[in-house]
Amino acid sequence: xxxxxxxxxxxxxxxxxxxxxxxxxxxxxxxxxxxxxxxxxxxxxxxxxxxxxxxxxxxxxxxxxxxxxxxxxxxxxxxxxxxxxxxxxxxxxxxxxxxxxxxxxxxxxxxxxxxxxxxxxxxxxxxxxxxxxxxxxxxxxxxxxxxxxxxxxxxxxxxxxxxxxxxxxxxxxxxxxxxxxxxxxxxxxxxxxxxxxxxxxxxxxxxxxxxxxxxxxxxxxxxxxxxxxxxxxxxxxxxxxxxxxxxxxxxxxxxxxxxxxxxxxxxxxxxxxxxxxxxxxxxxxxxxxxxxxxxxxxxxxxxxxxxxxxxxxxxxxxxxxxxxxxxxxxxxxxxxxxxxxxxxxx
Ligand SMILES: NC(=O)C1=CN([C@@H]2O[C@H](COP(=O)(O)OP(=O)(O)OC[C@H]3O[C@@H](n4cnc5c(N)ncnc54)[C@H](OP(=O)(O)O)[C@@H]3O)[C@@H](O)[C@H]2O)C=CC1
Ligand SMILES: O=C(O)C1=NCCCC1
Numbered sequence: 001x002x003x004x005x006x007x008x009x010x011x012x013x014x015x016x017x018x019x020x021x022x023x024x025x026x027x028x029x030x031x032x033x034x035x036x037x038x039x040x041x042x043x044x045x046x047x048x049x050x051x052x053x054x055x056x057x058x059x060x061x062x063x064x065x066x067x068x069x070x071x072x073x074x075x076x077x078x079x080x081x082x083x084x085x086x087x088x089x090x091x092x093x094x095x096x097x098x099x100x101x102x103x104x105x106x107x108x109x110x111x112x113x114x115x116x117x118x119x120x121x122x123x124x125x126x127x128x129x130x131x132x133x134x135x136x137x138x139x140x141x142x143x144x145x146x147x148x149x150x151x152x153x154x155x156x157x158x159x160x161x162x163x164x165x166x167x168x169x170x171x172x173x174x175x176x177x178x179x180x181x182x183x184x185x186x187x188x189x190x191x192x193x194x195x196x197x198x199x200x201x202x203x204x205x206x207x208x209x210x211x212x213x214x215x216x217x218x219x220x221x222x223x224x225x226x227x228x229x230x231x232x233x234x235x236x237x238x239x240x241x242x243x244x245x246x247x248x249x250x251x252x253x254x255x256x257x258x259x260x261x262x263x264x265x266x267x268x269x270x271x272x273x274x275x276x277x278x279x280x281x282x283x284x285x286x287x288x289x290x291x292x293x294x295x296x297x298x299x300x301x302x303x304x305x306x307x308x309x310x311x312x313x314x315x316x317x318x319x320x321x322x323x324x325x326x327x328x329x330x331x332x333x334x335x336x337x338x339x340x341x342x343x344x345x346x
Pocket of ligand 1: 053055056128129130131132133150151152168169170172184185186187188189192193194196311312313314315316317318
């Protein structure tokens with residue numbers, strides 16, 4: 001028996017996805033979101049919780065609410081879609097959340113991608129506080145390849161620098177597979193996500209070496225030192241740093257959104273959501289080598305398994321999704337009671 005199996009798990013209650021979506025939707029409506037925005041964020045957040053994404057599931061709800069209460073984000077924003085070129089769609093999220101902005105531009109984006117073989121969706125003036133895979137996975141379920149990047153807030157020291165500048169800047173990719181679920185990965189370009197630093201700090205846990213630095217730029221394994229004036233490092237040294245720089249260029253330089261260092265939320269105490277930009281690139285693989293892309297994906301996966309690979313990116317989420325589908329999504333009773341209290345509050 002391992003030491004960790006002796007530590008008691010907190011009591012949990014099981015909720016199916018629609019019930020969790022409804023609960024979160026009620027909370028968001030009570031904090032000033034329009035029906036459309038509340039639905040979109042609730043679905044996104046509940047799906048992350050269902051798939052076991054601790055750092056971007058219901059853990060994020062207090063941050064959404066304090067941001068809405070601070071007036072930093074517009075929970076009722078109506079995104080403006082611009083058809084700017086044969087393969088280019090621009091969306092001004094109007095200082096609202098990124099997910100409704102993506103939903104607003106999605107149909108035009110897919111139409112253009114199917115017509116031209118490739119299309120871009122450039123979102124600016126948007127707040128992304130969530131996991132990125134829900135933005136790309138649905139495209140692959142429709143047979144398309146999708147890549148998305150989003151920048152966040154300054155908390156990562158570029159490789160070779162001595163102060164933070166970049167955000168945790170994730171990259172997500174999705175491709176169809178002939179049988180089985182799409183191939184999807186979604187990763188922060190920092191050593192770990194900022195959300196995981198917060199979770200470690202809340203649990204009083206230490207981090208592995210090489211994750212971040214304290215306010216003096218010295219290596220630290222204390223998550224609080226990273227959160228309180230310190231910073232994260234890019235994953236993979238100069239390579240992750242270059243990818244993070246690319247994310248800044250695509251999400252801010254290209255879309256007209258803010259770089260991670262550009263926005264100032266200091267006059268909105270409680271604001272947690274970065275006001276930046278997001279880029280999506282969607283490709284119709286049928287315009288490439290022909291109709292066989294999904295079969296070729298499957299062959300690649302088969303060969304990866306043949307050389308001994310047991311876990312592909314996305315597998316853990318799907319195992320968790322299956323479990324949640326059977327038993328419901330496990331949420332700590334105390335956390336669920338807090339959510340129900342928020343839903344009851346006028
Ligand atoms: N909105 C924002 O600004 C930001 C959001 N985020 C979000 O935070 C989340 C967590 O990011 P991060 O901590 O980097 O994610 P992880 O390091 O946990 O995982 C990154 C990717 O690698 C896969 N993976 C992990 N371990 C293995 C393994 N042993 N073998 C094979 N594949 C593996 C994961 O698949 P699987 O999912 O199946 O485990 C996932 O696709 C992401 O959803 C990201 O979008 C992060 C930064 C900023
Ligand atoms: O976990 C992270 O890193 C982030 N998630 C949501 C947006 C800010 C950064």
